[in-house]
Amino acid sequence: MPIPFRVATSPLTLAFMNLRPRPLAAAACLLMASIGAAPALAQTAPLQASHSYAIAPGPLDQALYSFARSAGVTLSFEPELVAGMHTSGLAGHYAVDEGLARLLSGTGLEGIVGASGGYRLRKTVGSASGALPEISVSAERSADTEGSNRYAPTAVTVASKIPMAWKDVPNSVTVITRQQMDDQNMTSVEDALRQSVGVTAIPYGDGTAYFQSRGYASEVQYDGLPANSSLQYLRQFNLAMYERVEVLRGPSGLLQGSGEPAGTVNLVRKRPQLTPGISGSVSGGSWSNYKGDIDLSRPLNDEGTVRGRIVAAGEDGAVYKDKGHHREGLAYGILEVDLTPQTTWAISAASQNDFSRGTDYGPGVYTNGSFVNPPRSAFFGVDWGTGNQTSNEFFTELKHRFDGGWVAKASYIYRHASSDSIYGYVNGLVQLNNVASYTLQGQRGNTTWQDLDVNLSGHFSLLGRTHQVLLGANYAQRDAYSASGSRTLPGIDIYDIAIPRTAIALSSGSNTYSEQYGLYAQTRLKLADPLTLLLGARESWYASRSQALLPVAADWKSTPSVNNKFTPYAGLVYEVTPAVSLYGSYSDIFSPQTQLAAGNAPLSPRTGEQYEIGAKGVFLDGKLNASLAAFRLRDNNRAVTDPDNPGFYVTEGRVESKGWEAEVSGSPARGVDLYAGYTRLDTRYLSDPVNQGKVFSPEEPRHTFKLWTKYQFQQPALSKLQAGFGARIMSQTNRGVGMQGGYSVFDAQLGYRIDAHWLATLQVTNLFDKTYYARMPARFYSVYGEPRNITLTLRAAY
Incomplete structure (x- = not known):
């Protein structure tokens, strides 16, 4: 009887074709017929x-x-x-x-x-x-990056529940591997996405961030489970919990369901290892910032059929502002059990607390339109303000591998976040004498996410060739409570905010609930030795409702639901040589709208559709990946004001996002690890009565270049040394009230390998102490990019 193990990625296959999908009824019939075909590995x-x-x-x-x-x-x-x-x-x-x-x-x-x-x-x-x-x-292909010591991924799961070779995915996909996270001492999802090609990471000022890709907010998945929520403004678990971060750019409706057309970020948790191991790190840096983590994994019985892993991580320190403090603690544990040689059950739990003192959204602009431009260390919050969030997660997965290579998997995740905060901020334009209105605000809330996915995947034979199929269903639910209250104080000197501790009563609040479920199918048809056709389809149902609680409780109010929404996908991969291939793809997604048309009729959902063509290559025996892609994304059916019926809307708005990207990751030479990428992005309103012809997403630079490279010296006398260098180069951006010119931020690192197990690194981010806005000023709010930061890290692995 075959014993399942992971299988290596197949040789490079890619394709190029601007393919417009037709209704996939024939494809659906083929998929159903394939289930009756004899599966073959x-x-x-x-x-x-x-x-x-x-x-x-x-x-x-x-x-x-x-x-x-x-x-x-x-x-x-x-x-x-x-x-x-x-x-x-x-x-x-x-x-x-x-x-x-x-x-x-x-x-x-x-x-x-x-x-x-x-x-x-x-x-x-x-x-x-x-x-x-x-x-x-026999084996099952793995997308794991842990232990590979590589920046170049071999396979990914964000584009299919089946681990698919990176080179065979006809879409733009970036993977931040475990090795790159460790080399750059990344600890947050914001750290990882700031390094990803095609993603703009923007700090919000309260310890959270928002992420833009191709003009839109990024969606999020956890081990392939869509969260029915974007990644924006949510504190995520420390990266010590994750094995890799996968970033798919462009509509991801096939597996995501509803969402924005930016794409999705898949956070993949660490799993227990087959061999015992322990690793960890401690670091100290500027502004008395201290961080540490420890990671222990081992088989728990002699046969290795029960395996466990625990991870703990923490941070404590100030910020570059005159006032402010942040503390974070994570605990994560996971257990895997081989119930039979072909059935594996996994269960995990995680908990993290984030505490901050001194939230600061910064000032905005003066009444004459000029930026306030304070010193970077200036603090515009109240020093007694605090924010506290606790996040808990439970995850379980059951996977069975059938004879013949078929795999059935069921996964469930429960996440809960509760928060309580009070803070103050400059609210409105600042007078030329540095006086402005100031708002004190209190917030409280909790959110629960539940996600379930079941799928069956395998291979089947048809017309003398072997093909691949995936069939599945998933369900996602989000249940949130939020309440807030505020008090506005006029005539406050923004450089002398001496406001005593003040209690803020909660004056408004609501419950919101949304759920979606869908059926999806995907197949990879081997049309010829160099040619593979990918077809996919999803049928979705979406519903949401809300309830006002404060100041007066009200009945639940449902928004228009979406039923039987069809989402197609198609791609073609053509192998030019064993190393280089071309591809073309069409992807789609939808987003429900709450506005109403004349007569209180519901508006149809927005739809995002993208055409992408590109080339991918795997070189140097798989050590180096390179890709080049061009895309055109249309956001259709956007709600705009009905000119004939004031107070109502019509779906005549359109936005276009287009551009191209180039990316290289891996090891181009002995001792060299490299990640580099360039993005050219143009976004514009195509049809909008107010913004016609304007840039749609001005916070995203038109040109972005990102680089990180590490060199391990090869000369015997210097063999214990390594050096790293990074750069982020952005063109001009704005947020509606003024332009920030292009800027460059450089990082450097020097490492010393003490022995086979211990490594010390000295890292300097923003090496030349560049002053720039990470979040551009608008009418109010602005956030500077972090000044020069020096961090010493000691890392060990056994």
Whole structure:
């Protein structure tokens, strides 16, 4: 009986075609017909990249199973061929061929590659061999980046529930790997997305941020479960909990359901490892900021069928303002159990508390339209203001691998966040004598998200070729309570805010509830050896309602629901050479609207549709990824004022977002790790009675370049040293009241490898202490980018 292990990514396949999808009724019939087809395990050729191995000495058959999982290959051998044999194990980084040869050293066996790309064991040439029954160690492709020591991903899950080779995805996808997170000492989702090509990360001033991509707010998923909520203004768990961050740009309606056409960010949690390990770091930096984390993973029984992992992380320190403090603590634990050799159950829980003192949204502009431009250290909040949020999460997953390579999976996540805050801010234009209105505000709220997904994936044979199919359903629910109150004080000197502690009564509040569910299907049809067609479709249902609670409780009020919303997807991948391919794709998404047409009729949802073409390449035996993409995105059916019926709306608004992106990640030379990308973006109102022809998303730069590179010195005398360099270069931006010119921010790092387990780094962000606005001034509010920050980190791994 085949034993499932992870499979390596297949050779590069890409395509180029501007494909306009038609109704996918025929595709749906094909998908349903495929379920009746006999499933067959598709065997893929191994990617000759370096993999990390930690295989202990012991029986050879068990070592071969571990090798197949780590290398991601299909490996077949006769049981009698290895009976009674032992191996001295394998530790380190090797290509598949070299690693297998080392593991088999002294056994009289060798591995050969079959026509399908899988490996088979035989006695070395010249030895006798009998005709024995063969068993297969099959595999499931993995998208994990942990332990790979790579910046270049091999596979992703954000575009399909099936781990799909990065090079085979006909859309723009960036992966911030675990290695890059560690190298740049990232601790927050904001840190990771600030480095991602095509994403603009903007701090809000209260410890949260909002993220823009291709003109719109990014959606979020957790291990592929859509949260029925955007990523904006939400405190997320510390990155110590996550194995990678996947960023899909462009409409993601096939698996997301409703949402904005920006795309989605998939946060993928760490899982227990097969071998024991412990790692952690401590750091101290500017403004007395201290951080630390510890990560322990190990099998919990001799057979390795029960595995556990715990992660703890914390931060404590001030900010660059004259006043302000932040404290954070995370605890995360996960357990995986192999109920049978083919069934795995996982369960995890996480809790994090974020406490801040001194929220500061900054000032805006003077009454004459000029920026206030205070010193970066100036504080415009109230020093007694506080914000406190507690986030809890429960996650469980059951996965069963059938004979023949089919996989069924059910996942559920429950997240709850509660917050309580009181703060003050400059509210309105500032007089030339630095006097403005000032608002004190108190807020309280809690939000619960529940998400469920079930899916079945596998391979089937049709017309002599092997194809792939995914069928699934998911459900997402969001239930939120929020209440607030405020008090406005006139004539406050913004440079002398001496307001005593004040209690703020909650005067307004509401409950909101939304839910959506949908059925989705996706197939990858191998039309010819170099040509793959991807077709997908989703049918969605969405509903929401709200209830006013303060000052007077009211009945629930439902907004227009969306029923049987059809969302298509299509892509084509064409392999030009084994290393370079071209692709084209069409993707779609919808977003419900609450405005009403004349006669109180509901408006149809907004729809976002994107055409994208591009090329992807995997070079240097899989060590280096490169991509180039061009896109045109249309946001249709936008609500605009009905000129014939004041107070009502029509769906005649349109926005266009277009541009191109280039990205490189991986290791272009020995000792060099690199992530670099450029984005050119143009957004514009195509049809709007007020904003016709204007830029739609002026906070996003037209030109953005991002770079991070690390070099491990190769000269023997300097072999313990490494150096890092980063840059973020932006063109001009504005938020409606004035323009900020382009700017550049540079980072640098110097590291010393104490021994195989310990590494010390000295990192300087904003090396030249550039003064710039991370959030541009509007009528009020503005946030400076962080000044020069020096951090010393000590990192260990065993």
